[in-house]
Amino acid sequence: MIRRSVGFMESFYRKDSTGTKATHYCPGCGHGIIHKLIAEAIVDLGVQDRTIFVSPVGCGAFCYYYFDCGHVAGPHGRASAVATGIARALKDKVIIAYQGDGDLGAIGFNNAFQAANRGEKFACFFVNNSIFGMTGGQMAPTTLPGQKTTTSPFGRDVAQSGHPLRVCEVLSQLEAPVYIERVSVADTKRIMQARKAVRKAIEIQRDGKGYAFVEFLAQCPTNWRLDALKSSDFVTEEMEKYFPLGCFRDRSAEAPASYAPVPQKSLAELFGEGESARDQEPDLSFAERSFKFAGFGGQGILSLGLVLAEAAGRAGHYVSWFPSYGPEQRGGSASCSVVLSGREIGSPSVDRPDVLVALNQPALERFLPAVHPGGVVVYESAIQMELNPPAGVRVFPVPALRLAVENEVPKAANTAMLGAMTALKLHPLGEEEILAVLRDSFHGKANLVEKNRVIFRKALEWVQQNPC
Ligand SMILES: Cc1ncc(C[n+]2csc(CCOP(=O)(O)OP(=O)(O)O)c2C)c(N)n1
Ligand code: SF4
Ligand SMILES: [Mg+2]
Structure with a gap:
C-alpha cells in the first residue's frame, strides 16, 4: 500500500x-x-x-x-x-x-x-x-x-x-x-x-x-x-x-558547515520554579512573561518596551518586542508588546498580558480587561478612573509623571515606570542591567543619562516605600 x-x-x-x-x-x-x-x-x-x-x-x-x-x-x-x-x-x-x-x-x-x-x-x-x-x-x-x-x-x-x-x-x-x-x-x-x-x-x-x-x-x-x-x-x-x-x-562539498544547536535553557533555570503557574492564584513566578506597554504617542512607550527587551536579550533571555505603529505615532495611543522567555517565543503578539503598564486612561480602558488572571497592572497614578480589574489582577498606581517632572525630564515617565517595575520584580533583571541599556540609548548625552538614572532610582524607592 x-x-x-x-x-x-x-x-x-x-x-x-x-x-x-x-x-x-x-x-x-x-x-x-x-x-x-x-x-x-x-x-x-x-x-x-x-x-x-x-x-x-x-x-x-x-x-x-x-x-x-x-x-x-x-x-x-x-x-x-x-x-x-x-x-x-x-x-x-x-x-x-x-x-x-x-x-x-x-x-x-x-x-x-x-x-x-x-x-x-x-x-x-x-x-x-x-x-x-x-x-x-x-x-x-x-x-x-x-x-x-x-x-x-x-x-x-x-x-x-x-x-x-x-x-x-x-x-x-x-x-x-x-x-x-x-x-x-x-x-x-x-x-x-x-x-x-x-x-x-x-x-x-x-x-x-x-x-x-x-x-x-x-x-x-x-x-x-x-x-x-x-x-x-x-x-x-x-x-x-x-x-x-x-x-x-x-559548492556543497567545500562550503563550511555551521550548524550548531541553539542551547535551550530550562525555564526553571532562567526564572526559577513554577513554569505552569499561569492558571493558579496570583503568582508572578511563572516563566514566560508577557508585557503590554501603552499610553500616548510621545510618552516613550515603544522605548520603554525596547529597553526592557534589550536588557533581557543581553541577559540571555529569549525576547520579542512588537510595536504598534500607524496613526498612533502622531499623538494618539501607542502600544507595544514584549515577551521574555526561557525558550523560543511562539508569537510576539500579546493579547492577554501578564503585566500591563499604562500611562494614560485610554490604555487602561482598552487593555485592563485583558490582563491575565494573576497578572499585574502598573499605571500612572494621575489617571482619575475607577478601576475594575479582572479577578486576581493586582494594580499599582505609580506617580511616574510627577517623578519625571520633579526631576526635570517630563518625558521620562517611561523611565520611572522601569524603576517601578524593577522594584516590583515584574521582570527578572537587576537595576544595573536596565541602567546599562539606558546609558547606551542616551549615548553621548551624559546629562540625560544621569537624570534618567535618578528618575529610575526615585521610582524604585517610591515603590519600596509605598507598598500597595
Ligand atoms: C500584492 C498582490 N498583488 C497581486 C496579487 C494577485 N496574485 C495572487 S497569486 C499571483 C501570481 C501567482 O503566480 P505564481 O507565483 O506563478 O504561482 P502559481 O499559482 O502559478 O503557482 C498574483 C499576481 C496578490 N495576491 N497580491
Ligand atoms: S498551478 Fe494552480 S491552477 Fe495550475 S494546475 Fe496547479 S493548482 Fe491548478
Ligand atoms: Mg506560476
Whole structure:
C-alpha cells in the first residue's frame, strides 16, 4: 500500500471538512509532486521538527494545510525576505521558501535576488509553471515566447514583453549561492533527479552551509488548457528548450558547515520554579512573561518596551518586542508588546498580558480587561478612573509623571515606570542591567543619562516605600 509521507499531516485539518484527505491542487499539477518530494526529504533527513516552511501567494499558498512542520505565510513575493528574517533569528532551523514564478520572478524578484546575493541560509524552491496559476493564467516572467495566456492571447511577444526570465542563469552570476539546479517533474526519470536536488538543498540547510536554489519546471494543466499527459509533454518539449535542465552550481562539498544547536535553557533555570503557574492564584513566578506597554504617542512607550527587551536579550533571555505603529505615532495611543522567555517565543503578539503598564486612561480602558488572571497592572497614578480589574489582577498606581517632572525630564515617565517595575520584580533583571541599556540609548548625552538614572532610582524607592 502506498502511504502518505509522515512529512504531511495525517489529515489536512486546516481545510474545510470537504477536503481533509485531498490537496486543493488540480489533477496533474506539478505542485503536488514537488510537495511529495519535500515531505519525504524532511522526514528522511531527520529535520522535520526543525523545518520552517515559508509559503508564497499563488497556488502554493496553502502549503501550510499539508506539511507537518513550522509555517509562516509570506506576503506576495516576500517569501525570500521572510525566510531571511527567520534564518537570521533562528539559526538552527531548516528554512524553506517556496515560491512560484509570478511570486518570485515578478513581484518578488528583487528580494529573492538580494537574498541569494547575500547567501542567506535557506532553501528556495522555485516552481516555474510559466504562468500565474492561481489568478487564472496571466503571463508570467517565465512565459515562453509565443505562449498564449489570458494576458497574451496572441502569444508572448518578446518585443513588447521581454524575454522569459531564466532565474537559475541569473543567480549563477552571484558569488554567494552554494547550490543552484534546474529540474523538472514531467516524468519519472526527471522526478528522480528532482528528488536528489530537493534532498541536496535540504541537506545544505541541515548542515548550515548556505543558500540553495532549486527551480522546478512544473505543469499547470488547468491554465495551459491541456490534459495531464499533454502538460507533461509541454514541459519536456517546450519549456526545457528555453530552460535547460542541469546543475549550475554545487559548492556543497567545500562550503563550511555551521550548524550548531541553539542551547535551550530550562525555564526553571532562567526564572526559577513554577513554569505552569499561569492558571493558579496570583503568582508572578511563572516563566514566560508577557508585557503590554501603552499610553500616548510621545510618552516613550515603544522605548520603554525596547529597553526592557534589550536588557533581557543581553541577559540571555529569549525576547520579542512588537510595536504598534500607524496613526498612533502622531499623538494618539501607542502600544507595544514584549515577551521574555526561557525558550523560543511562539508569537510576539500579546493579547492577554501578564503585566500591563499604562500611562494614560485610554490604555487602561482598552487593555485592563485583558490582563491575565494573576497578572499585574502598573499605571500612572494621575489617571482619575475607577478601576475594575479582572479577578486576581493586582494594580499599582505609580506617580511616574510627577517623578519625571520633579526631576526635570517630563518625558521620562517611561523611565520611572522601569524603576517601578524593577522594584516590583515584574521582570527578572537587576537595576544595573536596565541602567546599562539606558546609558547606551542616551549615548553621548551624559546629562540625560544621569537624570534618567535618578528618575529610575526615585521610582524604585517610591515603590519600596509605598507598598500597595
Ligand atoms: C500584492 C498582490 N498583488 C497581486 C496579487 C494577485 N496574485 C495572487 S497569486 C499571483 C501570481 C501567482 O503566480 P505564481 O507565483 O506563478 O504561482 P502559481 O499559482 O502559478 O503557482 C498574483 C499576481 C496578490 N495576491 N497580491
Ligand atoms: S491552477 Fe495550475 S498551478 Fe494552480 S493548482 Fe491548478 S494546475 Fe496547479
Ligand atoms: Mg506560476
